[in-house]
Amino acid sequence: MLIHSERLLLRAAEDTDAPFVTALFNADESVIAYGPHFPVSTRATLEKLHAPRSVSMIAQRLEDEAPAGLIRFWLSWGDTVMNVDDVIFSAEYRGSGYGREALGALLDHFFRRWGGRRVELQVRSHNEHAVRTYKGLGFVEEGRRRQVVPPGWGADTDPDYLLMALLADEFVPPKPRGGDSNEHQGH
Ligand SMILES: CC(C)(COP(=O)(O)OP(=O)(O)OC[C@H]1O[C@@H](n2cnc3c(N)ncnc32)[C@H](O)[C@@H]1OP(=O)(O)O)[C@@H](O)C(=O)NCCC(=O)NCCS
Numbered sequence: 001m002l003i004h005s006e007r008l009l010l011r012a013a014e015d016t017d018a019p020f021v022t023a024l025f026n027a028d029e030s031v032i033a034y035g036p037h038f039p040v041s042t043r044a045t046l047e048k049l050h051a052p053r054s055v056s057m058i059a060q061r062l063e064d065e066a067p068a069g070l071i072r073f074w075l076s077w078g079d080t081v082m083n084v085d086d087v088i089f090s091a092e093y094r095g096s097g098y099g100r101e102a103l104g105a106l107l108d109h110f111f112r113r114w115g116g117r118r119v120e121l122q123v124r125s126h127n128e129h130a131v132r133t134y135k136g137l138g139f140v141e142e143g144r145r146r147q148v149v150p151p152g153w154g155a156d157t158d159p160d161y162l163l164m165a166l167l168a169d170e171f172v173p174p175k176p177r178g179g180d181s182n183e184h185q186g187h
Pocket residue numbers: 029030032033086087088089090093094095096097098099100101122123124127128129130132133136184185187
């Protein structure tokens with residue numbers, strides 16, 4: 001089944017999405033999340049999309065069917081715990097609420113229809129935009145992996161990773177936007 005939100009459709013990623021996903025990871029703007037890395041090939045992306053037990057979803061705009069972002073996760077503990085590996089949106093769409101909206105729709109599906117109990121992820125502590133996105137949905141910080149990122153690995157890098165998690169009764173669904181698509185721009 002497909003998952004809808006106000007402005008987005010969440011659907012399974014197909015092989016034909018590989019060039020879009022590759023471009024997401026190769027974008028300079030993604031360094032904040034993943035650090036400096038060597039260029040990613042379409043073949044490497046396909047391997048990621050085909051990884052066993054991994055679920056990859058494309059968030060696609062309802063307005064023009066353009067792919068806007070990727071969410072990738074896997075399930076554990078009898079499929080009741082979601083482990084989020086990737087949440088990444090095109091730089092052109094960041095700050096327009098798509099990240100929160102897409103993740104919110106997925107979490108709503110996971111908790112209310114699938115019967116999920118817990119969602120967990122790791123995020124670089126200096127990635128303020130992502131941390132705000134997760135906290136806004138109710139995620140809480142459960143721990144910190146200290147000094148993971150090597151010194152000098154990107155400018156002004158905070159070396160730590162936060163361990164964040166969300167339980168079903170902590171989930172804060174995103175508020176309907178009512179047509180205001182620029183609310184989050186300008187940070
Ligand atoms: C993180 C990401 C998925 C969020 O999606 P998004 O659509 O850009 O985020 P939203 O517009 O829904 O905004 C979410 C929150 O971030 C805030 N925000 C927006 N732009 C921001 C910025 N430049 N810096 C800090 N916070 C910002 C918003 O105000 C909102 O918080 P608030 O409701 O408390 O005001 C997206 O920015 C992205 O793909 N980033 C690069 C990859 C990445 O870092 N992924 C996370 C890896 S763990």
